[in-house]
Amino acid sequence: MAQAYFNCVNANGGINGHPIKYYIETEQTNASQIASEAKQLAQTDHVVGIIGNTSIIECTVDHSYWQSLGYYIIDSGIAPECYSTSNSAAVNMGPRYSSDGAVQYALAQHVSKVVFDQSNVPGTTYIAAGPAALAAAAHVPITQDTTNVPISDANSVALQLVDQAGKDGAVVLNFTPPDALVILQAAQKLNIENNVKLWACSTPCNTDFLAQSLGSKWNDKIFVNAELTPPDDTTTPTMNLYKAILSQYGKNVSGGIGSFSQMGFTEAELMVKALESVTGSYTVASVNAAIKGLTNVNTGMLCQAWSYGSYSMHIPNNEDYTVTADNGKMVLAPNGGCTQISTVDPQIAQYVSLAGRASLDSTSNAGGS
Amino acid sequence: MPPWSEFQQFIISGLALGGVYALSGVGLVVLYRATGVLYLAFGAVGAMGALLAWQVQQDGWPGWASWILCIVFGALVTLAYGVVFGPPLAGRDPLVRAVATLGLLLILVGAMDVIWTESGGAVRSISLPTDNGGFSLGNIQVTWTQVIALGLGVVLTVGTGAFLRYTKLGTAMRAMANDRVITATLGVPVRRVEAAAWFGCGVLAGLAGLLLADLVQLDATTLTFLVISSLAAALIGQLRSITVTFVAALVVGLVHDLLTPISALTNYRDMTPFVLAAIALLWVSRRRQVMTRSREEG
Amino acid sequence: MADPVTVTTSDSAAAAVAAGRRPLLRRPDKPVQLSVTTVLVLFVLFALPSLMNGYYTGYMTLAAIYSVVTLGLGLLVGRVGLYSLGQGAVVQIGAWTGARLLYGTAQPFPIVVIEAGLVTMLIGMAIGLPALRMRGLYLALITLMFAGAITVVLATVNFPNGGGGFTGYNGSAVHIPPIRRPSIAGTDPAYFRFAVVVAIIMFALVYAHLRLRPGRAWAAIRQSEPAALAAGINIWFYKLWAFALASFITGVAGAVLAAQEHYLYSINFTTQDSIILLAVVLMGGVYSLWGAVIAALLLELVPGWLQSLGLSYAWLTILFGVGVLQVITTAPAGIADQFPKDMKRLGRLLWRLARRPAAGAAGAAGAAGGETT
Numbered sequence A: 001m002a003q004a005y006f007n008c009v010n011a012n013g014g015i016n017g018h019p020i021k022y023y024i025e026t027e028q029t030n031a032s033q034i035a036s037e038a039k040q041l042a043q044t045d046h047v048v049g050i051i052g053n054t055s056i057i058e059c060t061v062d063h064s065y066w067q068s069l070g071y072y073i074i075d076s077g078i079a080p081e082c083y084s085t086s087n088s089a090a091v092n093m094g095p096r097y098s099s100d101g102a103v104q105y106a107l108a109q110h111v112s113k114v115v116f117d118q119s120n121v122p123g124t125t126y127i128a129a130g131p132a133a134l135a136a137a138a139h140v141p142i143t144q145d146t147t148n149v150p151i152s153d154a155n156s157v158a159l160q161l162v163d164q165a166g167k168d169g170a171v172v173l174n175f176t177p178p179d180a181l182v183i184l185q186a187a188q189k190l191n192i193e194n195n196v197k198l199w200a201c202s203t204p205c206n207t208d209f210l211a212q213s214l215g216s217k218w219n220d221k222i223f224v225n226a227e228l229t230p231p232d233d234t235t236t237p238t239m240n241l242y243k244a245i246l247s248q249y250g251k252n253v254s255g256g257i258g259s260f261s262q263m264g265f266t267e268a269e270l271m272v273k274a275l276e277s278v279t280g281s282y283t284v285a286s287v288n289a290a291i292k293g294l295t296n297v298n299t300g301m302l303c304q305a306w307s308y309g310s311y312s313m314h315i316p317n318n319e320d321y322t323v324t325a326d327n328g329k330m331v332l333a334p335n336g337g338c339t340q341i342s343t344v345d346p347q348i349a350q351y352v353s354l355a356g357r358a359s360l361d362s363t364s365n366a367g368g369s
Numbered sequence B: 001m002p003p004w005s006e007f008q009q010f011i012i013s014g015l016a017l018g019g020v021y022a023l024s025g026v027g028l029v030v031l032y033r034a035t036g037v038l039y040l041a042f043g044a045v046g047a048m049g050a051l052l053a054w055q056v057q058q059d060g061w062p063g064w065a066s067w068i069l070c071i072v073f074g075a076l077v078t079l080a081y082g083v084v085f086g087p088p089l090a091g092r093d094p095l096v097r098a099v100a101t102l103g104l105l106l107i108l109v110g111a112m113d114v115i116w117t118e119s120g121g122a123v124r125s126i127s128l129p130t131d132n133g134g135f136s137l138g139n140i141q142v143t144w145t146q147v148i149a150l151g152l153g154v155v156l157t158v159g160t161g162a163f164l165r166y167t168k169l170g171t172a173m174r175a176m177a178n179d180r181v182i183t184a185t186l187g188v189p190v191r192r193v194e195a196a197a198w199f200g201c202g203v204l205a206g207l208a209g210l211l212l213a214d215l216v217q218l219d220a221t222t223l224t225f226l227v228i229s230s231l232a233a234a235l236i237g238q239l240r241s242i243t244v245t246f247v248a249a250l251v252v253g254l255v256h257d258l259l260t261p262i263s264a265l266t267n268y269r270d271m272t273p274f275v276l277a278a279i280a281l282l283w284v285s286r287r288r289q290v291m292t293r294s295r296e297e298g
Numbered sequence C: 001m002a003d004p005v006t007v008t009t010s011d012s013a014a015a016a017v018a019a020g021r022r023p024l025l026r027r028p029d030k031p032v033q034l035s036v037t038t039v040l041v042l043f044v045l046f047a048l049p050s051l052m053n054g055y056y057t058g059y060m061t062l063a064a065i066y067s068v069v070t071l072g073l074g075l076l077v078g079r080v081g082l083y084s085l086g087q088g089a090v091v092q093i094g095a096w097t098g099a100r101l102l103y104g105t106a107q108p109f110p111i112v113v114i115e116a117g118l119v120t121m122l123i124g125m126a127i128g129l130p131a132l133r134m135r136g137l138y139l140a141l142i143t144l145m146f147a148g149a150i151t152v153v154l155a156t157v158n159f160p161n162g163g164g165g166f167t168g169y170n171g172s173a174v175h176i177p178p179i180r181r182p183s184i185a186g187t188d189p190a191y192f193r194f195a196v197v198v199a200i201i202m203f204a205l206v207y208a209h210l211r212l213r214p215g216r217a218w219a220a221i222r223q224s225e226p227a228a229l230a231a232g233i234n235i236w237f238y239k240l241w242a243f244a245l246a247s248f249i250t251g252v253a254g255a256v257l258a259a260q261e262h263y264l265y266s267i268n269f270t271t272q273d274s275i276i277l278l279a280v281v282l283m284g285g286v287y288s289l290w291g292a293v294i295a296a297l298l299l300e301l302v303p304g305w306l307q308s309l310g311l312s313y314a315w316l317t318i319l320f321g322v323g324v325l326q327v328i329t330t331a332p333a334g335i336a337d338q339f340p341k342d343m344k345r346l347g348r349l350l351w352r353l354a355r356r357p358a359a360g361a362a363g364a365a366g367a368a369g370g371e372t373t
Helices: A002-011 A031-044 A058-069 A094-108 A124-137 A154-165 A177-189 A208-214 A237-249 A259-276 A284-292 A346-355 B004-035 B042-058 B063-085 B094-115 B144-166 B168-178 B180-185 B190-215 B220-236 B242-258 B266-284 C012-020 C031-051 C054-080 C087-104 C109-131 C136-157 C188-211 C213-223 C225-230 C235-261 C271-284 C289-309 C313-329 C334-359 C361-369
Strands: A073-075 A088-090 A113-119 A142-147 A169-174 A198-201 A222-226 A319-326 A329-332 B134-137 B140-143
Touching (some): A002 A237, A002 A259, A031 C054, A031 C235, A031 C289, A058 A073, A058 A088, A073 A259, A094 A113, A094 A198, A094 A319, A094 A346, A113 A124, A113 A154, A124 A142, A124 A346, A154 A169, A154 A177, A154 B242, A169 A177, A177 A208, A208 A329, A237 A259, A259 A284, B004 B140, B004 B144, B004 B168, B004 B190, B004 B220, B004 B242, B042 B063, B042 B094, B042 B190, B042 B220, B063 B094, B094 B220, B094 C136, B094 C271, B094 C313, B140 B144, B144 B168, B144 B190, B144 B242, B168 B180, B168 B190, B220 B242, B220 B266, B266 C136, C054 C188, C054 C213, C054 C235, C054 C289, C087 C109, C087 C136, C087 C235, C087 C271, C109 C136, C136 C271, C188 C213, C188 C235, C188 C289, C213 C235, C271 C289, C271 C313, C271 C334, C289 C313, C289 C334
Parallel strands (some): A073 A088, A113 A142, A113 A169, A198 A222
Antiparallel strands (some): A222 A319, A319 A329, B134 B140
16 A cells, blocks of 8 residues: 555655655565565665565564664554564554553443453564553453464354353454454354453454454444544545545555555655655665654544654554444444553553653644645 | 363364364265375365355355355366376375375465465455354354254265265275276276266365355465364374264364363364374374385275 | 485395495595585585675575475485475474574574484484384374474464573563574674585485495385395384484574574464475485475575565465476476486487587487487
């Protein structure tokens, strides 16, 4: 999607007449290969900025390398290092803080127990620490599970989660869409989906595909944390621009309208804003200084203004929506408007102490052009 | 330890899982006895058929047409493989012939990755109308699809055993799997019998693929390598007895799900098929060498 | 480099006795091939690192590491006839052990590598002891079963990441330290050389085995087990030895891999890897040590090259599938055997075409009708 955005920019004159060339490297989640590709980008392609990374482990593998070269990354982070290092700032919240958002919504519905199940990919304890802190502060017992993916036996997973949650409990999932779907479908086929009070999911579930595959039985029953503004309800100029770019330049964007393409849009938007503020030549130093200088940008896609800055860690997106399924679409849930992720999570507390809580200032410029 | 009532529901879901393993496991043993080839690409063929069915459903085809497409695809690919690679490899060790099917597996896995790539958060799901009905057992629902899968496993177990033993075509298949050359000298039209065996294989693979895509997940990698867990059941039956394979598959499924509520073991329960197969094989071979001469096992 | 030794039933006893007295270091059978190999090795060690950019250095290091893995599998398949469908899991064990020791102790890097190899060898032997009572298809399938079990265990227990305890996994780490490399070989080009040196040592180890008694025992076993038994060879012992050797070198490769990756994740190792490993080993050629090198280049370098062209790895998977089918049906010796033959044929053809104007019609007839193999 970032590529689509840049294509649109280039079609309209580029940055002060300079077209943007965007190199994309895909990887197979192999640390050595990821490091090789980083070197390719830096040493062979001589890129001046890095944006748009979405790999599970890329931040872990590359952050020291980027730091040694002076790159400040804007990404859609997953690994812990995307949120705990000085040279990575994400437009999303990542699995831990998105799970926080889902658990917070469940706790706000006064459930008596929380069961948190996540896919067994790197970083599970780090991710689980957020929900654990939230549940402890609310004096609600929490059970932590991990499940190997891809899931080959969803029935036993669904049965176990429902058993653990009980009638007044909530099941919170942190999986990629295919695995989350298979658990929810298994619960429905077993006819046990109503045996818990609430089903919730972190942001990967926020796709219309999932809503369509689940069907109308799940209307107002599954609550998904949405890190970016729900596109279906919104008709602001930026959202219309997003939909227009997607339809005109984004034929190859998989997933269509949804969180992933929104993240790409937002990252590209921020990059263009940074590039536009560069005077003189575009070098690694000048571009990354501009990126670091991004302050209080209204992206039109987030609850808050987005800033980079010189902090030792970055969680600039820390306020989210909650959406629910509605006949094949994901729409805003009741009381699902912008909600701050609580500072009970120690990492959030640390970032807020450094940078404060940003808010949307309606007088600042809207991003994108 | 969790209460008995909790285990109860896992018995039912375990039997359903066992039905899934039985379908693939029995299919593998049936094919092995009929053609002498351990068709490791069984899952991959079914997976690609199921993905094709999904694709044409997205393009507007009616459900029944997509299922027929899936089965026909399975039959054609398997038949093509058997006709092209069956004869040249006929005299070779079963091991070599099984490794050759790995070649087909890789081709299919690569093709599926090219056409229906996994990245980008794509969600694919296939559902059959039999998902919506069923009956209650305890406090959970058993869908007709699960019943069909288990039932198909039973039919295969009983029916193929009888077919191979009592019918002329079945006897010809068993003879061919044992020794192709001698069978040919007896006047059996080996090419046609072989083609029939492979075609039957393929129909089964397509049908199993459709059911498994519904019961497990429409994911190329999962469905392709589900065959390894099913292989465990086939190994417990020593690639010979269809009944033992069927029962073993049910046991594997049961044990797997019954481990779910035991918190110390629950994360290791995916090991169940492999551990049980290893134990069974080592038990069987504890006193004697399991010698396999090249054309003997059938 | 070493010819497949054919041993007939009647000669085996006499040959074994005579062969036992041949010295290890004797005048090489193929001096030209040996000198070409030496030149290539020297080139790779000294000239290549400065010619490669950062991108390819990483992939070539992986190729050097996996050449040892393919060597082990080629040894099992080609020399002893044991098809192991679980070598990927053996790499995992070596990588896990290497990572745990590198994080947890301050031992010198080469010592850790050897220890990882020894631990892997012991585990391999523990699995081989009961498993080798089986043969053929059953043995292959049981290696698959063990590999599946090991993969699940490692997915649950996770690879070490600097934590404490036996597993060395700290799930809540916010900053994971990278696995250390040897102090003399920290940079990528230096580590490439290190990996190549380790590979050379492992190849030498296997070569020594092949020249001495184990090699001849394995050849006898591959030719005909009853005949080898009759000649007095303890089949089970030598098979176990092959298993142990293959496990040792694969464990060593795993430890070197751990430091190359810097970070290990269980999602890096899948069932498919073991199958693709077998595919490339078959394609490269199981009867020759060069086959292992070719297999490793197919496995690690070609994907890197395809990546730089923007092509998906899936196309390569399809190619490997076709390769397996081709090797099994037509060319059991793989590329390592086929390539020199094809080159020779090409050379003969070109030579004949070049001589055609002088030889006239006779030469043309020869070129047209004479190509048989």
